[in-house]
Amino acid sequence: MPIDPLRIGVVGAGAMGSGIAQVVARAGHDVILADARIDATTKAEADIKASLDRLVEKGKLASDMRDATLARITFIEAPLNDVHAYRDCGLIVEAIVEELAAKQILFAKLAATVAGDAILATNTSSLSVASLASAAVHPERVIGIHFFNPAPVLPLIEIVPWLGTKSELVSDIVRLAESWKKTPVVASDTPGFIVNRIARPFYGEALRILEEGVADVATIDWAMRELGGFRMGPFELMDFIGNDVNYAVTRSVFEGFFFDARYRPSLTQRRLVEAGFLGRKSGRGYYDYRPGAPIPKPNENRGEGQIILDRILAMLINEAIDAVFFRVASPADIDLAMTKGVNYPKGLLAWGNERGLDWVNSCMAILQYEFNEDRYRPSPLLRRMADEGRRFFE
DSSP states (O other), rough: OOOOOOEEEEEOSSSHHHHHHHHHHHHHEEEEESSSSTTTHHHHHHHHHHHHHHHTTTTTHHHHHHHHHHHHEEEEOSOOOOOOGGTTSEEEEEOSSOOOHHHHHHHHHEEEEEEEOEEEEEESSSSSSSHHHHTTSGGGGGEEEEEEESTTTEEEEEEEOOSSEEEEEEEEHHHHHTTTTTEEEEEOOOTTHHHHTTHHHHHHHHHHHHHHHOHHHHHHHHHHHHHHHSSOOOHHHHHHHHHHHHHHHHHHHHHHTSSSSGOOOOOOHHHHHTTTTOBTTTTBBSSSSSTTTTOOOOOOOHHHHHHHHHHHHHHHHHHHHHHHHTSOOHHHHHHHHHHHHHOOOHHHHHHHHHHHHHHHHHHHHHHHHHHHOGGGEEEEEEEHHHTTTTOOOO
């Protein structure tokens, strides 16, 4: 693989694509950035410049480095009708709309245009890498390189080979990601990979608690922030991400796991999406962001808040342990992914050690008994380790 120097193509000039272009250009690569939408790259150029300007103002980047970074990016102004602009790239990262058919069409076009040894990467957060590789000539050169938004800020990258990816390509991409000053973890090609799989209960169980009437939105968010140490509560975070985006990822993971009850989407979230209450970007979501809207106050009862935290935390730890059980990634990479990708206050497996795996197993058993739902089944590995008194990382 021609790593240094390497001309990199980025397809899609939205927030993620422009962020990826900034990251790799700052690392010294020449970049081609294009988009099918009119004026998308014009906006991307302005956004990248503004981002780099902020770094200069904060003293984190020299002005000549800013100028050099911008000069390395070629912004294709015309809407992307063909992919010949990428013909000389050694690595192309797609960051287009999260739709399987659209990505497959793009991969087929790219594979027929670029060199046979060029690497085709997808930034998908939840779709099958294998399904994208199937559309490409020489599918063995296809791999997932999943950045987290905002790409210039968050350090994590999930490297996702499919069953047919060349084995040496994984280590090559890991080294390349490290040269970008990123933190790579290797995940198997399963729905949601590491982060979007394991994080589902953070949203899903919070929604379930809300739907049961146990607590309101503000109280659940307060409990997770104040008692759990999370930077944002689940409803704040869903409003920040966009309820349409969060719901789409949940649906994708649910369908990818053959409708496993553990990942079932929430009807409450579906109704918000149908109503256009998408969160901050639409002015309304779980909270009302319109001028003059009242700010809801939480019930700051620490005992009740601890019950909320314990329920969501047990679900999260169980999900992380199940990811180990099904060899989604190594225990070390799982904890690294959750702290570096979504800023959890602790790695979930380490948190399970701290609380005690017997406590986690007991919480899951109580929930499963109370609700009699497969949603709350303990991972086989959790039961085994709790029975044997074992811990992770020993």
